[in-house]
Amino acid sequence: MAGALRRGASFGSxxxxxxxTHQATYRxxxxxxxxxxxxIEAARLRQAGVEIDTQVVGAxxxxxxxxxxxxxxxxxxxxxxxxxxxxxxxSVEPGQIIVQQGEPRHHFYVILKGQVAINVRDASGAExxxxxxxxxxxxxxxxxxxxxxxxxxxxxxxxxxxxTLDEATFDQLVASSRQVAHYVEQVSSxxxxxxxxxxxxxxxxx
Numbered sequence: 001m002a003g004a005l006r007r008g009a010s011f012g013s014x015x016x017x018x019x020x021t022h023q024a025t026y027r028x029x030x031x032x033x034x035x036x037x038x039x040i041e042a043a044r045l046r047q048a049g050v051e052i053d054t055q056v057v058g059a060x061x062x063x064x065x066x067x068x069x070x071x072x073x074x075x076x077x078x079x080x081x082x083x084x085x086x087x088x089x090x091s092v093e094p095g096q097i098i099v100q101q102g103e104p105r106h107h108f109y110v111i112l113k114g115q116v117a118i119n120v121r122d123a124s125g126a127e128x129x130x131x132x133x134x135x136x137x138x139x140x141x142x143x144x145x146x147x148x149x150x151x152x153x154x155x156x157x158x159x160x161x162x163x164t165l166d167e168a169t170f171d172q173l174v175a176s177s178r179q180v181a182h183y184v185e186q187v188s189s190x191x192x193x194x195x196x197x198x199x200x201x202x203x204x205x206x
Contacts (some may be wrong), residue, residue, distance in 0.1 A: 012028045020103060056167055062084050063077075063080050063084045065112070066083060066084055066122075067092070071180060071183050083173065087164060087165050089112070089161065090163075090164055092111065092161075095156065098155065100150065101153045105140070105143040107140055107164070107167065108170045110136075110137075110138045110165075111136065111137050111158055111160060114161060115134050115158045117130065118153075119155060123199075130194070133154075139152075140154075142191060144171065145181075145188055146188065182192055186191070
């Protein structure tokens, strides 16, 4: 079993894109009530351009983006779909601070649209920009992985759309996937060394 879906999740959304086959096999593990729609009715809705079409296509686009990200590359399609269903979408305005350096950890973030600046306070207390992130990139994983406060301030430079994952779900993901844990550990080490270099600090000796 590659994953599990719970109340409120969906599957079989390929019919809304006119795809002929399902991408996985789904089997009920407990007594389950399911709402269904036929491929014919899905085609009619698609042709009519009703709102559900936009929502489903958006969900598929999100799942496709997640599956293309290195951090999730080793997850199965079912696991990615389940992960996408657990993530919450949020919008931020230019200049809005998403996480503040020193703030306790709480979420992992994936950028769907827009650009986010990464700022860090140096030894003098002045804040310096050490990087920018865009679509398909992520932040917050280091704090969640190490159980430490956020090491940088992340601020929207443009209008941005984000996906968020709460710390409990992120911890479960890391605990259940050795590949995800290894990737997060590598990214965390690389970002820490890169930030220290940009701030003119001596690299940490491991």
